[in-house]
Amino acid sequence: xxxxAIQEELIDEFSxxxxxxxxxxxxxxxxxxxxxIDPQRKTDDKLxxxxxxxxxxxxxxxxxxxIFTADSDAIITKxxxxxxxxxxxxxxxxEIAAANTNFIDEIGLKEHLSPTRANGLVSMIKQMKLYAVAxxxxxxx
Amino acid sequence: xxxxxxxxxxxxxxxxxxxxxxPLVYLDNAATSQxxxxxxxxxxxxxxxxxxNIHRGVHTLSQEATDAYEQxxxxxxxxxxxxxxxxxxxxxGTTDGINLVANGFSSFLKTGNEVLVSxxxxxxxxxxxxxxxxKTGAQLKVIPMSEEGTLILDEYxxxxxxxxxxxxxxxxxxxxxxxxxxxxxxxxxxxxxAAVLVDGAQSCSHIKPxxxxxxxxxxxxxxxxxxxxxxxxxxxxKEEWLHKLPPYQGGGEMIAEVTFEKTTxxxxxxKFEAGTPNIAGGIAFGTAIDYLNExxxxxxxxxxxxxxxxxxxxxxxxxxxxxYGTGKDKTSVxxxxxxxxxxxxVGTILDKLGIxxxxxxxxxxxxxxxxKIPGTVRASFAFYNTMEEVDKLVDAVRQAQNMLS
Numbered sequence: 001x002x003x004x005a006i007q008e009e010l011i012d013e014f015s016x017x018x019x020x021x022x023x024x025x026x027x028x029x030x031x032x033x034x035x036x037i038d039p040q041r042k043t044d045d046k047l048x049x050x051x052x053x054x055x056x057x058x059x060x061x062x063x064x065x066x067i068f069t070a071d072s073d074a075i076i077t078k079x080x081x082x083x084x085x086x087x088x089x090x091x092x093x094x095e096i097a098a099a100n101t102n103f104i105d106e107i108g109l110k111e112h113l114s115p116t117r118a119n120g121l122v123s124m125i126k127q128m129k130l131y132a133v134a135x136x137x138x139x140x141x
Numbered sequence: 142x143x144x145x146x147x148x149x150x151x152x153x154x155x156x157x158x159x160x161x162x163x164p165l166v167y168l169d170n171a172a173t174s175q176x177x178x179x180x181x182x183x184x185x186x187x188x189x190x191x192x193x194n195i196h197r198g199v200h201t202l203s204q205e206a207t208d209a210y211e212q213x214x215x216x217x218x219x220x221x222x223x224x225x226x227x228x229x230x231x232x233x234g235t236t237d238g239i240n241l242v243a244n245g246f247s248s249f250l251k252t253g254n255e256v257l258v259s260x261x262x263x264x265x266x267x268x269x270x271x272x273x274x275x276k277t278g279a280q281l282k283v284i285p286m287s288e289e290g291t292l293i294l295d296e297y298x299x300x301x302x303x304x305x306x307x308x309x310x311x312x313x314x315x316x317x318x319x320x321x322x323x324x325x326x327x328x329x330x331x332x333x334x335a336a337v338l339v340d341g342a343q344s345c346s347h348i349k350p351x352x353x354x355x356x357x358x359x360x361x362x363x364x365x366x367x368x369x370x371x372x373x374x375x376x377x378x379k380e381e382w383l384h385k386l387p388p389y390q391g392g393g394e395m396i397a398e399v400t401f402e403k404t405t406x407x408x409x410x411x412k413f414e415a416g417t418p419n420i421a422g423g424i425a426f427g428t429a430i431d432y433l434n435e436x437x438x439x440x441x442x443x444x445x446x447x448x449x450x451x452x453x454x455x456x457x458x459x460x461x462x463x464x465y466g467t468g469k470d471k472t473s474v475x476x477x478x479x480x481x482x483x484x485x486x487v488g489t490i491l492d493k494l495g496i497x498x499x500x501x502x503x504x505x506x507x508x509x510x511x512x513k514i515p516g517t518v519r520a521s522f523a524f525y526n527t528m529e530e531v532d533k534l535v536d537a538v539r540q541a542q543n544m545l546s
Contacts (some may be wrong), residue, residue: 020161020493025544052501053485054515073515074483075545 003095006087007103014107023108024076031078035085037069048127052120053077059131065090066135068128080109080121088128093139096132101125144444149436149525152177156525163495166530171315171474171521172499173365174346176429180368183428187421194417210420213427214410217375220430221360222351227409228383230376231423235342238361238376239309241413242338243269245386246307252278255304257297257335259321260286260511261314264504266340270309279306286511290317290466294325305335312344316505316519317466318474320344327357336382342366346523347445347472349438352377364422369429373422376413383409390415441524445473448522448531455535459542465508465517473522476503479538482545484516490541491518496534 001009017023037046037058046056053074059066068089072078087103088096104121150156153175158165167175187209193202195210217229232238250256256270260283274281284297292310301308308330313320327337341350341362352360359382363374378386388395388406395415397405406412433441452475456462461480478484488500501516502509509516520534 021544024490024493028544053483074485076486076489077483 003087003091003099010083010087011103011106024079027079027083027109028075029079030082030086031072031075031080034071034078034082035067035069035089037071042071048120048123055081055120055124057081057124057127057131059128059135061135061138064092064139066093066096066132068131077120081124083107083109084121084124084128088132093132093136097129097136144436144440144524146444146525146527150527152179152432153525154178154181160495160497161493166496166526166533168520168522168526168530168534169497169499170346170523170526171318171343171366171503171519173371174368174523175525176368176370177432179432180370180425180429183425184370184421187424192421195420196411206420209424209427210418213423216427216430220349220434221375221377222353223377224353225380228377228380230378230383230410230413231418232361232374232376233372233419234363234365234374235340235361238359238374239266239338239340240269241376241389242359242361242378242386243273244389247273247276248387249385250274250277250279250306253304254279254306255282255300255302256280257282257284257300257305257308259284259292259310261290261292261317261319261321261505261508262309262311263315263340263342264506266309266311267507270307284310286508289468290314290319290508291468291470292319292321292326294322297326298329301329301333301335303333305330305333308335308337309340310337311340311342312350313341313347313472313474314466314505314508315343315474316503316508316517317468317476318343318471318521319466319468320470320472322470323357324355327355331356343472343474346433347438347442349434358382364426364429367429368432369426370419370422373419373426375426380409383413386413388412388415436524444524445522448526448528449473449475451528452520452522452531452534455531456538459535459538461542462538465512465514474519475521476517476519478514478517479542479545482542484518486545487518487538487541490544491534491537494533494537494540496537498534 037056041058042056046058048055048057053072055072055077057070059068068085070081155175191202191205193206195207214226214229218226223229256279258270270281282300285293287293310321310326312323323339330337336358338359339357341360345362346367358379360377365371395407395412397407463478465476484500488498491498499519503519
């Protein structure tokens with residue numbers, strides 16, 4: 001499935017919840033499915049700056065696809081990063097780098113998160129795209 | 142006398158707001174207080190009727206503005222029972238006042254001198270002293286705190302020596318709500334000839350300190366914590382100290398005479414008030430002090446201690462909830478965590494329910510390191526909060542716990 005198709009799928013999925021609480025319950029459930037970062041690699045240099053709770057993000061290339069893993073000490077943050085990983089992980093670097101992220105507004109995540117968290121969300125996306133750009137350069141060599 | 146909270150709430154337009162479709166429950170008063178319409182009106186009145194630069198013009202507006210600004214200084218003097226009007230220095234806030242004193246002491250301190258700070262300081266009260274010590278070669282030492290979040294005074298006695306030149310301590314901890322025994326701290330410091338600066342940012346909305354009785358050398362606070370505007374505060378310094386300290390910033394207002402060879406500085410308080418000050422803010426600070434005094438600090442303390450007692454008892458009924466800062470002398474601040482749940486998660490859910498609390502390390506990372514936690518959820522109450530709001534908080538914390546565990 002393409003990045004755009006996964007985003008559409010998430011928009012549909014989240015549109016089922018009218019109530020903010022159900023939406024958050026779902027987010028928390030998604031957090032439990034997060035592909036966790038290898039404990040050996042869960043080091044300070046993998047921490048994303050700009051998040052008020054701790055978020056570790058790691059990425060590696062599997063064939064020509066980028067695979068992301070992550071973790072967080074806060075459960076809602078874990079849900080958010082799980083959503084992002086579902087969208088971006090398993091795609092080619094150039095697709096990730098070029099992807100737009102309007103779906104975040106559409107599933108009501110950015111709107112429903114406090115400004116500091118929203119900043120964390122922006123930092124997470126930025127970090128994922130940075131990984132993609134780096135892998136893109138690596139593959140071109 | 143019991144407060145008429147319903148009537149008081151009518152003075153605060155913001156308390157009628159809704160957040161996320163729920164009536165706002167504002168429990169982040171330790172970060173900043175809300176403003177009554179009297180304070181908001183005084184700012185608007187200044188700009189509408191007599192906005193002018195002060196201490197300069199001969200024209201009517203300038204004189205009216207100067208009078209109002211100086212009147213505010215007198216209100217502050219009276220409120221804090223300060224001996225002389227010129228011992229009240231307007232600053233941009235607590236942090237500014239601390240930096241002014243730290244900068245002044247950088248010309249006195251030398252290697253071998255020591256500066257003591259308490260273990261429960263706000264960052265703003267640590268960093269300037271670290272910078273001061275780096276610059277002068279003096280050594281920074283820390284008065285430790287106990288598990289319940291109170292200063293260990295026996296350790297203070299040991300740390301205090303002839304080498305100690307300065308002691309810095311907050312009157313009340315912003316992260317824990319602990320009231321520090323500053324009378325004892327000041328008295329002991331003085332027996333060694335050390336000066337004491339007290340950070341009153343957290344105290345002045347709850348209590349009315351008598352600065353002459355305390356015999357403190359410096360005391361700083363911010364207007365915005367006590368129903369006044371942001372960007373203005375006060376530094377009290379004993380006259381003798383203020384004469385000793387060099388000016389902090391150069392500029393207009395702080396000079397008596399300027400030639401290219403030499404500038405002579407203005408008298409107190411203007412020596413420390415370079416440039417055009419926050420005139421509207423200063424005047425509104427005075428209005429805020431009037432407002433609080435009209436309500437009365439005894440009534441405020443009584444109501445807030447009822448809120449604290451009730452909220453503490455109700456929150457402790459929640460399984461796995463731990464309160465940080467359990468000393469017997471504390472103000473209406475409750476810092477807590479739910480076992481196994483990150484404070485940010487709790488704060489996010491509370492916000493969805495219209496409840497404003499602070500989450501995080503509260504600019505007091507050393508305290509969080511002490512308890513080995515990433516932060517806390519902090520609910521801080523003011524005199525305009527109600528018992529019903531405490532109930533809403535407790536219900537919301539339970540709801541957050543159900544969702545997050």
